[in-house]
Amino acid sequence: MRLSRYFLPILREAPRDAEIVSHRLMLRAGMIRQEAAGIYAFLPLGHRVLTKVCQIVREEQNRAGAIEMLMPTIQSADLWRESGRYDDYGKEMLRIEDRHEREMLFGPTNEEMITEIFRASVKSYKQLPLNLYHIQWKFRDEVRPRFGVYRSREFLMKDAYSFDLDAEGARHSYNKMFVAYLRTFARMGLKAIPMVADTGPIGGNLSHEFIILASTGESEVFCQNDFLEFDVPAEGVDFDEKTGLQKIVDRWTSLYAATSEKHDAAAFEKIPEPKRLSARGIEVGHIFYFGTKYSEPMKATVSGPNGNVSPVHMGSYGIGPSRLVAAIIEASHDDKGIVWPEAIAPFKVGLMNLKQGDAATDAACEQLYSALTGKGIDVLYDDTDERAGAKFATMDLIGLPWQVTVGPKALAEGKVEIKRRSGGERELVTPEEAINRLSG
RNA sequence: CGGGGCGUAGCGCAGCCCGGUAGCGCAUCUGCUUUGGGAGCAGAGGGUCGCAGGUUCGAAUCCUGCCGCCCCGACCA
Numbered sequence: 001m002r003l004s005r006y007f008l009p010i011l012r013e014a015p016r017d018a019e020i021v022s023h024r025l026m027l028r029a030g031m032i033r034q035e036a037a038g039i040y041a042f043l044p045l046g047h048r049v050l051t052k053v054c055q056i057v058r059e060e061q062n063r064a065g066a067i068e069m070l071m072p073t074i075q076s077a078d079l080w081r082e083s084g085r086y087d088d089y090g091k092e093m094l095r096i097e098d099r100h101e102r103e104m105l106f107g108p109t110n111e112e113m114i115t116e117i118f119r120a121s122v123k124s125y126k127q128l129p130l131n132l133y134h135i136q137w138k139f140r141d142e143v144r145p146r147f148g149v150y151r152s153r154e155f156l157m158k159d160a161y162s163f164d165l166d167a168e169g170a171r172h173s174y175n176k177m178f179v180a181y182l183r184t185f186a187r188m189g190l191k192a193i194p195m196v197a198d199t200g201p202i203g204g205n206l207s208h209e210f211i212i213l214a215s216t217g218e219s220e221v222f223c224q225n226d227f228l229e230f231d232v233p234a235e236g237v238d239f240d241e242k243t244g245l246q247k248i249v250d251r252w253t254s255l256y257a258a259t260s261e262k263h264d265a266a267a268f269e270k271i272p273e274p275k276r277l278s279a280r281g282i283e284v285g286h287i288f289y290f291g292t293k294y295s296e297p298m299k300a301t302v303s304g305p306n307g308n309v310s311p312v313h314m315g316s317y318g319i320g321p322s323r324l325v326a327a328i329i330e331a332s333h334d335d336k337g338i339v340w341p342e343a344i345a346p347f348k349v350g351l352m353n354l355k356q357g358d359a360a361t362d363a364a365c366e367q368l369y370s371a372l373t374g375k376g377i378d379v380l381y382d383d384t385d386e387r388a389g390a391k392f393a394t395m396d397l398i399g400l401p402w403q404v405t406v407g408p409k410a411l412a413e414g415k416v417e418i419k420r421r422s423g424g425e426r427e428l429v430t431p432e433e434a435i436n437r438l439s440g
Numbered sequence: 441c442g443g444g445g446c447g448u449a450g451c452g453c454a455g456c457c458c459g460g461u462a463g464c465g466c467a468u469c470u471g472c473u474u475u476g477g478g479a480g481c482a483g484a485g486g487g488u489c490g491c492a493g494g495u496u497c498g499a500a501u502c503c504u505g506c507c508g509c510c511c512c513g514a515c516c517a
Contacts, residue, residue: 012466012478013452017510027451037509092516109517143441143515157517209517218516286517318517354476389477396477407476417476 001347002369003382007044009033010394020216022329023148025338029398031325038145038153045398046325048346050156053321053328054135056187056343057158064180064239066131066160071113073137077103079112082298094139106139111294111316114161118312119300125165128302128312129173133160135321150282150326151218160317165304167291170313174206174289175245177317179233181210181285182252184319186232188328189341192284193227195257206289209259211281214330218282222268223257225277259283282327289315338399339422347380349438350400352392354407356385361406364416364431368404371435396421404434 007030014024026032031046042050058068077095080086094106107113114132122130135158145153162173178194185192190212197209211221233248256267259281268276295301295311303309325344332339342348349372353365365381372379380400382391388407395403405417415428418437429437 009450011451015451016453017446019511034509138517140517144511144513146511151516155517159517283517288517316517320517323517352476356475358475385475387475387477387479389475389479392477394478405476409476 001378001380003380004384006380008398009043010397018148020147020150020330021333022150022216022326025329025333025397026148026326029338032149034148038142038151040149040152040154040322042322045346049325049340049344050321052344052346053188053324054156054158057135057184057319057321060180060184060187061133061158061160063183063235064131064176065129066133066162066177066180068134069132070134071107071110071117071136073107073139075105075107075110075113077105079116080105083112083115083294084297085112092140092142094141107136108138108140109157109316109318110134110136110159111161111314112298115294115298115300115314118161118163119295119298122163122300122312123302125302125304129162129164129169131160131162131173131176133158133317147216148326149322150330152322155320156322158319158321162315162317163295163300163312164314165302165310165312167313170289170291170315171206172242172245174287174315175242175249176239177287177315178208178249178252179237179239179245181287181317181319182232182248183235183237185210185212185284188324188344190284190328190331191228193221193223193257193281194252195221195223195259195281196253196262197259197286198261208253208287209283210285210287211259212284212327212331213277213279214282214327215280216282216330217280219280220260220263220278221258221281222260222263222276222278224255224271224275226255226275227252227257227277282323282330284324284327285317285319287315287317289313333399336393337397340399340401342401345378345401346398347378347400349377349379349402349404350395350398351379351381351404352388352395352406353381353383354388354391354405356383358408360411361408364406364411368406368416368431368434371431372438375435375439377438402438404438 009030011028014028018024018027030043033041033043035041077086093108096104098104137154138157139154142153145151164170164173192210192212194208195211197207238244256271291313292311295314301309301311329338351365351369353361355361369379369381399421401421403419410417410428414430416431416434417426417428418434419426
């Protein structure tokens with residue numbers, strides 16, 4: 001992408017009402033634009049990151065056996081009356097009326113709808129287990145949205161729903177998502193710790209929140225710091241192998257870790273003092289097992305091997321990709337701007353022409369640009385006629401993992417400079433060498 | 441939902457107390473000079489001062505109501 005043809009509305013100064021660093025940087029880097037309280041447009045750069053986050057989520061969901069679909073944002077009130085949640089959910093649910101005065105709502109979550117879809121088609125245990133998910137916009141009319149897309153009213157959510165014949169099967173489905181989540185967050189460069197959590201309005205009795213540690217986090221969390229050294233399950237992990245999977249989950253739940261709602265001070269005190277970690281965290285995922293809470297009232301039943309008809313055991317599993325974008329920035333930035341982990345960076349390489357209009361630098365940049373894009377690498381080529389300093393500042397702000405600088409001085413020696421955004425190391429190499437390095 | 445604060449150009453702000461036809465920096469456009477860490481000079485464009493009433497000869501400024509947004513707390517996938 002040529003910057004001169006792109007839409008990247010950089011702000012030199014942060015808007016006053018942006019308090020936390022991720023919100024400021026997202027606004028300054030031209031990633032988002034606020035349209036109303038807690039409602040944001042994702043501009044091209046932000047959209048690229050959001051798409052990459054979703055893609056990793058999707059790959060790991062698929063790997064764990066979940067199947068993608070897409071449900072609507074608008075739901076009928078009748079569906080929610082069946083589960084009894086229409087009245088329970090309160091003002092957080094945005095209720096709307098269509099032209100025929102039918103009661104509708106903008107979905108805050110999809111347990112009811114997926115249960116309705118399931119019960120219409122699945123009648124036999126032979127079709128189980130089943131795990132269906134989608135990535136769709138949700139709306140929760142928060143009393144107080146804040147911190148940009150970190151706590152917004154409209155937000156993107158990946159929500160998966162598992163269906164099993166019995167509690168034991170459901171436990172395995174839960175474990176699959178548990179492991180998928182560990183992998184998902186690790187791939188984004190995050191250390192996420194599963195913590196025993198409250199189930200809130202979703203219900204149920206088995207639940208973990210996945211928390212990443214960040215000083216700006218909203219939740220107060222307590223855990224044993226050994227978690228930070230734990231290995232994340234490898235790509236080849238067998239999701240169908242029950243005992244192996246259970247072992248992974250057991251290990252990741254063997255040590256104390258809880259949010260403040262579930263905090264047990266006495267248990268925490270038993271951890272040796274130097275291993276106690278009391279910090280703030282950001283919730284980036286939440287998984288629940290809630291049994292027959294919805295299947296029973298909504299009559300989502302299947303015939304078992306013995307011919308008995310029983311309600312299915314369900315779980316639901318959420319990740320907020322829009323919040324994750326903010327969370328990743330909270331976890332990875334410096335005083336100059338964002339430092340994207342390579343896996344979710346909007347572009348891998350920022351190519352800077354320090355003297356636009358100079359025949360030699362123009363030609364070298366064009367060659368690098370076409371060679372890199374030809375290899376399938378995402379390159380943002382700053383071909384504007386801004387001055388060098390402005391280009392450096394912009395590239396540091398938007399945080400692309402690699403910067404390639406083409407200026408007349410080094411180019412006279414046949415060299416260009418490559419810089420790693422995260423460590424800041426710079427190196428002069430030939431254009432060919434730069435292409436080789438960046439293709440790796 | 442309680443408490444506090446703020447709405448003036450795309451962004452950051454001044455002007456408001458003490459009423460007199462709206463200003464600064466950045467950004468944008470034009471020209472010239474510059475060109476390896478947010479350039480300089482000269483010129484230009486851009487604002488129903490959140491909205492609606494009221495007071496006044498005259499309102500960004502004073503009064504009333506409304507709307508929007510932010511922060512703290514409570515709440516929260």
